[in-house]
Amino acid sequence: MEQLDIITFGEAMAMFMANYPGTLHEVDQFTRELAGAETNVAIGLARLGLRSGWASKVGNDAFGKFVIERLKNENVDIDHVLIDKNYPTGFQLKSMVLEGDPEVQYFRQGSAASHLMSDDLNEDYFQSARHLHMTGIPLALSDSARAFARHALSFMKKNGKKVSFDPNLRPTLWATQEEMVKEINEAAFLADYVLPGIAEGEILTGSKVPREIASFYLEKGVELVVIKLGAEGAFYKTATEEGTVRGFHVEKVVDTVGAGDGFAVGVISGLLEGLTIQEAVSRGNAIGSLAVQSPGDNDGYPTKAELEKYLENNLQGVI
Template sequence: MQPLDVVTFGEAMAMFIANEPGRLHEISQFTRELAGAETNVAIGLARLGLRTGWASKVGNDAFGKFIIERLQREQVDINHVLIDNHYPTGFQLKSVVTEGDPEVQYFRKGSAASHLSPADFQEEYFQSARHLHMTGIPLAISEAARRFAHHALTYMKKNGRKVSFDPNLRPTLWSSQDQMVKEINEVAFQADYVLPGIAEGETLTGYKEPRDIASFYLDMGVELVVIKLGPEGAFYKTASEEGMVPGFRVEKVVDTVGAGDGFAVGVISGLLEGLPIHDAVLRGNAIGSLAVQSPGDNDGYPTRTALEKYMENNLQGVKVYESNHC
């Protein structure tokens, strides 16, 4: 088995994007794309040249075949993708808006991915990777997927691998906010790197200031916390240093979905390559800013060459970072 730089897992869906603005029930023509936070990260990392694998289940149907073929085309390893003959692949509908967030409707209940369980876990596959990236979505879609997530986390930590965690909160998938906060934080406390958005951080910790949110997780043993602040950039903190990294100027926001996953791509790839934290976060801001300028969830994710050119062209006159040692 070929070694991997990063492995991730979760649910992928076929996504149908409206071809024109309007309410979803009024739209007659859609364009099919791929959706899924973890597949977004896998695709983004693969485009930067990292060896990336994605583990999941898809139905034995047209949507499942589409997902597999799309990931293969993106050079994401799919040797841990299982075909389920009993349950379908989920899908979603997504509107087009002139400003703000699009309307999204999900058709995912009882999907093949929601039946991913610890019995499906392939040790050899996960052991081949040097880093695990997780989101909070598998924790929410089913009890079975939640157990798979805990099993993967425990296994990778036991084997000395680093783990990054993006809460990626989906309140509608949880029975209550209290349960969501409890389950998400249980995983976050075991991760090495935690990457919440500012609103997610407030929900999960009760604090509003980025420094306080970060300290909450650092006190629980997390190594690095990076908090996404939208156009303002991001704040990071470890036990010994902290800093603000500005965002990149964007003239027109087309679609914000996928920006957080693109941010994770930048941070994870940078840390794996040994960049200083502020440089890794700056890369995350760059990819996040590219993501919001395209309609699909991962259309804007760059190749290595495109990323370097974009950062070079957009850094002139920008204060790269502010940091200090705690």
């Protein structure tokens, strides 16, 4: 089996983006794209030249075929994508906005991905990768998807692999906030790298202070915590070092969706390539800033050459 740099898993959906501003029920023209936090990360890493794989289930339908073909075209390994003949691929509608966050409506309940279960996990496939990137979304999809996620996390840790974890909170998918916080933190405590946003950090730890949020996870055995601060950049902390890395100036924010996943792409790729933490976080800030300048969830993610050129032209992003 081919060796991979990184594996991620979760739900992919067809996304229909409005072609002009307005409320979703009024828009009658959309452009189809791919959505999914974990597919965003897999695509971003593949564009940077890393061997990334994505594991999941899709329906035996047009949307499922679209997901598979799109990932193939992005050079993401899909050998662990299962076709489910009983349940459909989810989709979503996304509005166009001139500023701020877009409106998104999901049609994902009962999807094929939500029927992932622990027995679906191919251990040989996961063993072939040196790193696992996980988000909190599969933990929220269903009990069986949560079991798959827990199995993947424990298997990779048991086999000495590094694990990064982005909480990617989706409160509407959880029965209660208390359950969400408990389950997300239990997974985060097992990870090597935890990458929350500042607002997520407050929900999960009760603190608004980046250093306190980071310490909360470091005390549980996490190796590195990087907290996204939006336009201000990001704060990182380990047992021995900490710092803030400035963000990159953006003239016009087009769409914020996918920026956090782009940030994860930068940090993870940097660490996998042996960059310093500060350099990896700066790369995360760079890709996040590129992501908010394009309408699709991953349209703005760069190739390695594009990233190097962007960094050369925007040295003010580095401390």
